[in-house]
Amino acid sequence: MIRFLPLLMLAAPAFADDAVIENATASGSGNNWSFSVTLRHADTGWDDYADGWRVVTSDGTELGLRVLYHPHVNEQPFTRNLSGVTIPDGIDEVFIEARTLPDGWGKARLAVSLK
Numbered sequence: 001m002i003r004f005l006p007l008l009m010l011a012a013p014a015f016a017d018d019a020v021i022e023n024a025t026a027s028g029s030g031n032n033w034s035f036s037v038t039l040r041h042a043d044t045g046w047d048d049y050a051d052g053w054r055v056v057t058s059d060g061t062e063l064g065l066r067v068l069y070h071p072h073v074n075e076q077p078f079t080r081n082l083s084g085v086t087i088p089d090g091i092d093e094v095f096i097e098a099r100t101l102p103d104g105w106g107k108a109r110l111a112v113s114l115k
Helices: 002-011
Strands: 020-029 032-040 049-056 062-067 078-086 093-101 110-113
Touching: 020 093, 020 110, 032 049, 032 062, 032 093, 049 078, 062 078
Parallel strands: none
Antiparallel strands: 020 032, 032 078, 049 062, 049 093, 093 110
């Protein structure tokens, strides 16, 4: 049985390397909002990097998406902005979620008050 251990290790799932959402700010007028988000991730290159973040409501409805088109290996943490996000009336808090390639959306959310 021990001789099969290496094969079992190859079949084990990889652990997700989620991006850390270090900070997020919002500014807006009426329903039109802009967001500034700071992420940290151990980008290693084109095969593993933070490739986006989004603004969502508490139920997960996506209101805005900021795609990150390249790795930030030598720029950590890094901040990117997104403007023109329409926030429906009655919503006073949104959440920021981060995405990495190849793992997808992380589990962590950062709450951002719109008050």
